[in-house]
Amino acid sequence: xxxxxxxxxxxxYRTEGNGAPVxxxxxxxxxxxxxxxxxxxxxxxxxxxxxxxxxxxxxxxLDGNVLIKEYADVLKALADEVLFKNKIIxxxxxxxxxxxxxxxxxxxxxxxxxxxxxSFGLFHSSAFADSDKKIATRKKGIDFITKNGxxxxxxxxxxxxxxxxxxxxxxxxxxxxIDIAKPISPEALIQYYHAMIARPDRTSVLKTFxxxxxxxxxxxxxxxxxxxSLDQFKMPSxxxxxxxxxxxxxxxxxxxxxxxxxxxxxxxNLN
Numbered sequence: 453x454x455x456x457x458x459x460x461x462x463x464x465y466r467t468e469g470n471g472a473p474v475x476x477x478x479x480x481x482x483x484x485x486x487x488x489x490x491x492x493x494x495x496x497x498x499x500x501x502x503x504x505x506x507x508x509x510x511x512x513x514l515d516g517n518v519l520i521k522e523y524a525d526v527l528k529a530l531a532d533e534v535l536f537k538n539k540i541i542x543x544x545x546x547x548x549x550x551x552x553x554x555x556x557x558x559x560x561x562x563x564x565x566x567x568x569x570x571s572f573g574l575f576h577s578s579a580f581a582d583s584d585k586k587i588a589t590r591k592k593g594i595d596f597i598t599k600n601g602x603x604x605x606x607x608x609x610x611x612x613x614x615x616x617x618x619x620x621x622x623x624x625x626x627x628x629x630i631d632i633a634k635p636i637s638p639e640a641l642i643q644y645y646h647a648m649i650a651r652p653d654r655t656s657v658l659k660t661f662x663x664x665x666x667x668x669x670x671x672x673x674x675x676x677x678x679x680x681s682l683d684q685f686k687m688p689s690x691x692x693x694x695x696x697x698x699x700x701x702x703x704x705x706x707x708x709x710x711x712x713x714x715x716x717x718x719x720x721n722l723n
Contacts, residue, residue, distance in 0.1 A: 456526075459515070461513070461515075463504070464504045464509055465504070469491075470499055472545070473500075473541055479554045483510075486705075493712040494715060494716065497716075506526060509635070513643065523560070527561055546568070550575065556648060559579055566662075573718065576669065578680055581653040594646075612700075615698065618700060659688070664718070666714075668695075669681035669682075670703050671699065674701065678695070692717075696711065
């Protein structure tokens with residue numbers, strides 16, 4: 453098992469494959485295992501760096517209140533350790549793909565360290581700040597976690613991340629994601645929620661980033677509605693956009709073949 457030391461905390465990561473480097477960033481209530489259906493497809497031509505974000509999976513939680521941009525600093529330290537220290541690449545030669553909250557972190561990384569990336573992707577994610585309604589929903593989530601614990605919360609929210617057709621065809625997906633999320637502590641979930649609530653609008657990153665941006669949306673996504681994704685599609689100067697027709701918020705599981713083809717085509721065209 454490989455660990456990065458960040459602020460005296462152990463941050464777990466793994467690497468798979470060889471080729472052009474890509475950091476895959478999981479979302480809220482997940483860990484790096486959320487990418488398991490992508491690894492075999494991508495690793496033939498890409499070096500995949502897959503961390504567990506602080507507080508998820510095998511990674512220790514950071515102390516205090518944490519901002520989204522501080523999670524981006526964790527990924528900067530990871531790139532330094534795995535890619536630059538070992539002289540695998542020079543700066544500006546790797547990509548980052550973030551799912552959901554991982555997309556928020558990817559945007560913060562692209563804002564702070566644009567020179568390090570040759571591209572980035574948002575997978576069911578948004579550059580918009582939370583609306584008042586979304587903030588209220590997250591605060592209700594914090595209250596629920598505080599009163600009922602993390603596991604009860606996870607069991608409540610996870611089924612809603614998949615579209616009805618996905619749940620009908622493969623109900624085991626819901627149980628698998630619940631199993632991934634179970635070990636996450638209430639404190640970590642609440643820390644993530646506060647970070648998401650506090651994050652600023654980063655649509656300027658989509659508008660000013662001068663390299664390719666991948667935008668993947670789910671037609672039936674209840675977390676990032678398709679309408680919001682369509683608004684984002686018009687912002688980048690260089691973009692590749694794709695709508696998964698039979699997915700909610702978990703397209704990498706709901707439509708893995710379509711997702712993998714989209715990711716492969718995007719990454720291939722960078723070289």
